[in-house]
Amino acid sequence: MFSTGFWEVRESLARVPKAAVLERKDGAAMTGPMDKSKQETFLRLKEQYQSEPIKPRKVPEPEVLPEQLQKLRALGAACNAQKEYMSWEEIFVRQGKLVEDYEDDYTYDLPVLHYFPTYQSLRDRELRGYFGWRTRLRHHAAERTSLTYAYIYIYELINQIGVKSPEEGFQKLLEFQDEYGSLDSRILANMNTWLRDYVLYYQLDPKLLPDTHSGQMDQAYLTLVNWQQASDQELFQALGTFSTYRMDRSKLYKEDTDRYVRLMAGCCRKLQEYYLSHRKKSFQEEFLGVEDYEWISLFSSAVFFKRQDTRTYAVQLTPVCTYSNKEGIWTVQRLRYETAKHRKLGKLVKTIEGELRTLLGYQELLQPYHYKWLTKLVTGVFEDWQAEEDRKKRAQVNLDAAVLDKIRQEAAITRERLITEADLGEEEPEVPEEEPVLPLPGGAAAGEDLFASGQDVKPAPKAAQQLVQKPQASAQAQGLPWNLTEAELHYLKDILEGKPTGWVQEQGLMADLLVDGINAKALDVLGDNVLEGDPPELVEDYLADVRQAVEGAPKGVETSQQAAAGAAPWNLTADELEYLQDILEGKPTGWVRERGLMASVLFDGINDKLFEEFGDTVLAGDPPEVLEDYIEEVREGLAAVSPLERN
Numbered sequence: 001m002f003s004t005g006f007w008e009v010r011e012s013l014a015r016v017p018k019a020a021v022l023e024r025k026d027g028a029a030m031t032g033p034m035d036k037s038k039q040e041t042f043l044r045l046k047e048q049y050q051s052e053p054i055k056p057r058k059v060p061e062p063e064v065l066p067e068q069l070q071k072l073r074a075l076g077a078a079c080n081a082q083k084e085y086m087s088w089e090e091i092f093v094r095q096g097k098l099v100e101d102y103e104d105d106y107t108y109d110l111p112v113l114h115y116f117p118t119y120q121s122l123r124d125r126e127l128r129g130y131f132g133w134r135t136r137l138r139h140h141a142a143e144r145t146s147l148t149y150a151y152i153y154i155y156e157l158i159n160q161i162g163v164k165s166p167e168e169g170f171q172k173l174l175e176f177q178d179e180y181g182s183l184d185s186r187i188l189a190n191m192n193t194w195l196r197d198y199v200l201y202y203q204l205d206p207k208l209l210p211d212t213h214s215g216q217m218d219q220a221y222l223t224l225v226n227w228q229q230a231s232d233q234e235l236f237q238a239l240g241t242f243s244t245y246r247m248d249r250s251k252l253y254k255e256d257t258d259r260y261v262r263l264m265a266g267c268c269r270k271l272q273e274y275y276l277s278h279r280k281k282s283f284q285e286e287f288l289g290v291e292d293y294e295w296i297s298l299f300s301s302a303v304f305f306k307r308q309d310t311r312t313y314a315v316q317l318t319p320v321c322t323y324s325n326k327e328g329i330w331t332v333q334r335l336r337y338e339t340a341k342h343r344k345l346g347k348l349v350k351t352i353e354g355e356l357r358t359l360l361g362y363q364e365l366l367q368p369y370h371y372k373w374l375t376k377l378v379t380g381v382f383e384d385w386q387a388e389e390d391r392k393k394r395a396q397v398n399l400d401a402a403v404l405d406k407i408r409q410e411a412a413i414t415r416e417r418l419i420t421e422a423d424l425g426e427e428e429p430e431v432p433e434e435e436p437v438l439p440l441p442g443g444a445a446a447g448e449d450l451f452a453s454g455q456d457v458k459p460a461p462k463a464a465q466q467l468v469q470k471p472q473a474s475a476q477a478q479g480l481p482w483n484l485t486e487a488e489l490h491y492l493k494d495i496l497e498g499k500p501t502g503w504v505q506e507q508g509l510m511a512d513l514l515v516d517g518i519n520a521k522a523l524d525v526l527g528d529n530v531l532e533g534d535p536p537e538l539v540e541d542y543l544a545d546v547r548q549a550v551e552g553a554p555k556g557v558e559t560s561q562q563a564a565a566g567a568a569p570w571n572l573t574a575d576e577l578e579y580l581q582d583i584l585e586g587k588p589t590g591w592v593r594e595r596g597l598m599a600s601v602l603f604d605g606i607n608d609k610l611f612e613e614f615g616d617t618v619l620a621g622d623p624p625e626v627l628e629d630y631i632e633e634v635r636e637g638l639a640a641v642s643p644l645e646r647n
Contacts, residue, residue: 063124068102069131076120089305092118096161099131106132112146116303118155121148137180144183154187155303158198166202173198174210190301197298199315200325206317217241217337218318221288227272232265239268242288242337244346245616250353252362259385260356266381267352274377287345292336295329343629350614352378366613366633481549482521488514493550495531495538511536569637570609576602577638583619584626584634599624610634 065073072095079091096119108129114121122130130149136142137153153176156162163169177191192212199209209215220241223230230238240247247253253260275283298304309328316322321334347368354365355378480489487507491514494501504511515536519529522542530542538546568577575595579602582589592599603624607617618630626634 063128065124065128066104068099069124069127072099072119072127087305088118088120089303091120092155092303093159093161093305095119096156096159100156100162102131103135103138104128104131105135108132112148114148117148117152118303119152142179142183144180147184147186150180150184150187151302154194158194158299158302159305166198166204170195170198170202170204170208194299194302196317200323200330201298203313203315206315209317214321215318218320218335221284221335222319224268224272224284224288227269232262235265235268236261239264239345239349242342242345243349244343245350245353247349247353249611252353252356252360263356263381263385264349264352266385267378270377270381271348274373278373287341287348289335289337289341291333293331293333295331296323298330348374355379356382366637368633482525484518484521488518488521489550491515492518492531492546495536496543496546496550570613572606572609576606576609579603580606580619580626580634581638583624584631584638 075095075098076091079086079094099119106128108125112122112126112129119127130152133143133145133149134153154173157169157173157176160166160169163172173191173195177188177195181188181191192210196209198204199206220238223234223238227235236247247260247264250260272283275281275286279286299306306328309325311328312326314322314324321332324331324333350365351367351369351371351374354367355375357363357365359379359382480486484492487504487509491501491504491511493499501511504514515531519531522528522530526542526545528539528542530539530546531537532539568574572580575592575597579589579592579599581587589599592602603619607619610618614630614633616627616630618627618634619625620627
């Protein structure tokens with residue numbers, strides 16, 4: 001057989017007479033003898049190729065279905081032939097009950113695609129393929145297949161096909177979610193909703209439901225409602241659930257987690273009190289969400305036969321989420337969480353942290369809000385915390401004298417009991433009346449002993465004694481890079497140069513503490529650890545930075561561009577500052593490539609440095625744009641900077 005194009009050419013040639021009609025460039029027709037070469041080609045084709053009849057396609061023999069599946073097909077036809085209307089969901093359930101125990105060894109590997117599939121949707125081979133797959137699945141030999149087969153199996157379970165009780169059906173749904181979901185994650189999109197509907201419809205224990213994000217938000221909401229009974233950590237986690245500002249990324253949180261959690265929890269409590277006494281709306285209504293009431297339809301995205309329901313009952317999933325059924329009509333009363341309110345809460349939390357930074361002496365954070373009442377509130381919480389810390393310190397210093405006397409008496413009795421008869425027979429060395437002792441923790445007076453502790457008192461290492469006797473000057477005062485101590489700088493230099501570090505142990509120091517100290521200080525400068533592994537090695541990406549620091553060149557020396565531009569906000573380089581200004585003003589940024597720079601590097605650098613201030617990225621998209629929430633804040637930060645001179 002030949003393509004259609006060949007036969008079109010052949011027929012065209014056959015219709016062309018020897019005196020062919022030719023077309024001139026001007027569109028006029030002219031006649032002339034047929035080209036000799038074309039005539040010869042036509043004759044050769046005519047001799048070589050002849051017309052052939054098209055052979056009929058061989059129709060495959062129909063699949064002979066097993067007897068049980070023939071009954072399934074017959075039942076479907078009978079249901080469709082009935083005068084009374086019968087929904088396709090009901091037909092599916094009747095057919096499913098007929099073949100719920102049927103097994104097959106058939107394998108069908110071709111893709112199967114049907115929307116809202118039932119047995120009626122499948123062709124004969126596809127039908128046998130489904131039951132073969134289901135048989136292997138029930139014998140714990142799950143295999144990835146077409147999504148159509150997976151949905152039919154789920155529809156069977158939610159309609160109680162192949163299970164003896166609703167509890168068994170729920171367990172099989174969970175097993176299928178875990179086992180088959182690892183093979184094909186597409187089924188997971190609807191599983192949580194179907195599991196919830198299953199528990200509601202069949203009146204199972206709500207505790208069977210898996211933990212979901214909405215459930216976590218409900219629990220966080222209840223924590224904030226019951227703030228008087230909640231702990232500091234619980235309040236902090238609840239705030240973090242709703243706040244768009246990530247508190248766990250804050251520098252204050254990383255440096256002193258306990259202090260940060262306590263201060264934020266204290267501010268949360270004061271905010272609750274303030275809104276109860278000064279505002280019409282509660283804290284929850286203002287920043288979290290509002291109560292909502294709506295009608296719902298169970299199993300709306302599945303093939304489910306809804307029988308006549310005369311029941312009336314309610315199921316409380318959480319104290320703030322209740323589903324009600326009144327004769328088949330389902331409603332839900334729950335909280336509707338609003339993203340706009342969560343953004344507002346994030347700005348409030350960011351403002352609180354900015355106030356705390358000022359009070360603690362940290363680098364200031366650009367605050368979205370400027371409320372006098374909020375500043376007063378945060379200051380009060382901070383002063384209460386500071387007063388409590390002072391009381392704790394005084395309590396540690398002012399030890400109870402009576403307790404110390406009791407400790408001495410018990411220690412003397414213990415020493416006497418330790419003296420044996422053999423010890424008494426030996427010549428004892430003279431002991432001075434007053435033995436020198438180490439000072440007690442918390443400022444114990446000289447002459448007070450520590451024998452009551454039951455531990456041997458060992459002299460401190462030589463290096464440690466020196467540190468006690470003569471405190472080191474601060475790294476900052478010494479002008480050391482990254483605020484490293486002398487020991488940390490020495491250790492980092494030896495690792496850089498590949499020298500032995502045995503002196504660490506000889507001086508009574510710990511290598512692990514030196515590594516942690518170096519990494520913590522490098523994190524503030526470079527945003528990453530510089531030492532990794534055991535024994536520790538320098539990360540290759542930061543070799544140049546470390547070498548520069550060790551050799552005495554301070555990190556972050558102003559370039560000529562920076563000096564010309566003045567002190568840049570957020571510690572931006574001149575290029576980063578210019579790039580950010582151009583993006584904000586909508587100017588072209590082609591100069592980046594002309595200078596041999598990479599826009600992606602500038603992009604990441606700006607986001608990393610502004611994250612410390614904003615707690616979020618400020619640039620996003622391709623081409624990059626300043627996020628709408630931070631446009632005004634970025635504009636204010638750049639307002640005091642004189643325009644950069646272009647090269």
